[in-house]
Amino acid sequence: MTAGGAESLWDFHSDSAPEHGCGPAAVRVRFDVEPPRAERVIDVHCHILPGLDDGAVDLDDAVAMAAQAAEDGVRRICATPHIRHDHDVVVAEIAERVAALNRELARAALRVRVETGGEVAETALDRLDRRELAQVALGGGRWVLVEPAPGPLADGLEAAVAQLDRRGFGTIVAHPERHADEQLLFRLERLVERGALVQVTAALLAEPGSGPVMLDLARRGLVHLLGSDAHSSRAGRPARLSAGVAALQAGGLHPGEIDLIVRGLPHAVLSGQRFAPPLAGRRDHSLV
Numbered sequence: 001m002t003a004g005g006a007e008s009l010w011d012f013h014s015d016s017a018p019e020h021g022c023g024p025a026a027v028r029v030r031f032d033v034e035p036p037r038a039e040r041v042i043d044v045h046c047h048i049l050p051g052l053d054d055g056a057v058d059l060d061d062a063v064a065m066a067a068q069a070a071e072d073g074v075r076r077i078c079a080t081p082h083i084r085h086d087h088d089v090v091v092a093e094i095a096e097r098v099a100a101l102n103r104e105l106a107r108a109a110l111r112v113r114v115e116t117g118g119e120v121a122e123t124a125l126d127r128l129d130r131r132e133l134a135q136v137a138l139g140g141g142r143w144v145l146v147e148p149a150p151g152p153l154a155d156g157l158e159a160a161v162a163q164l165d166r167r168g169f170g171t172i173v174a175h176p177e178r179h180a181d182e183q184l185l186f187r188l189e190r191l192v193e194r195g196a197l198v199q200v201t202a203a204l205l206a207e208p209g210s211g212p213v214m215l216d217l218a219r220r221g222l223v224h225l226l227g228s229d230a231h232s233s234r235a236g237r238p239a240r241l242s243a244g245v246a247a248l249q250a251g252g253l254h255p256g257e258i259d260l261i262v263r264g265l266p267h268a269v270l271s272g273q274r275f276a277p278p279l280a281g282r283r284d285h286s287l288v
Ligand SMILES: [Fe+2]
Pocket: 045, 047, 119, 229
């Protein structure tokens, strides 16, 4: 996306009239700390730390991913390396790796900052103690990005949400579109009722196969956060969110809700605020 295009794409109007009959009050959500405009857009899921998991292969790749994001209008990126049995990520090292990358981005004069985090496999939660959970929570707050176990969403994920809640942490369900079956809607409703937030992959919102289902979830208030889930600047999905935002706009989602999804909610997550998923109460089941 060009810089000129970014101006209009990110220019939300939260107080404008809704297009889907859910009154403007439904999208007026107030948090303890409002995100400054300068914070702009936040990518909550990105494998940008170099040479660590299956993400950026080296420092040049990581800087190039950050440049992609900056050019796209993203200002903060959560580093979310896989915390999973098949990746040897030392949780205690994440903060220093993020700091080192931020020093490099400053040297490159890129207007984007990386935050700490992790993408914790549902099956790996048990082996993390409370301190480690805090180290992988996005921005060092209380929200943990959880990668569902392979296959359709199942009871185990609800148990994981409950277990994290008992330990003082909130759950963000990563990319449920990759775990879709005929029970997806039912499962997500139950997870959100239990306090979980839902993150979808921005680029997949714009794809003909997955996009309509994901847009339907967004219209039902079951999408709270966007992530690029980018793994490299050289292949696969780019470290950008704009294609997903454009799909939400084209799909008629209220601008105030889009603003919440790309700025308000991720800012609240990175600030470590405790809050209930704000959009589920206005689900419109007539929209399919
Ligand atoms: Fe990921």
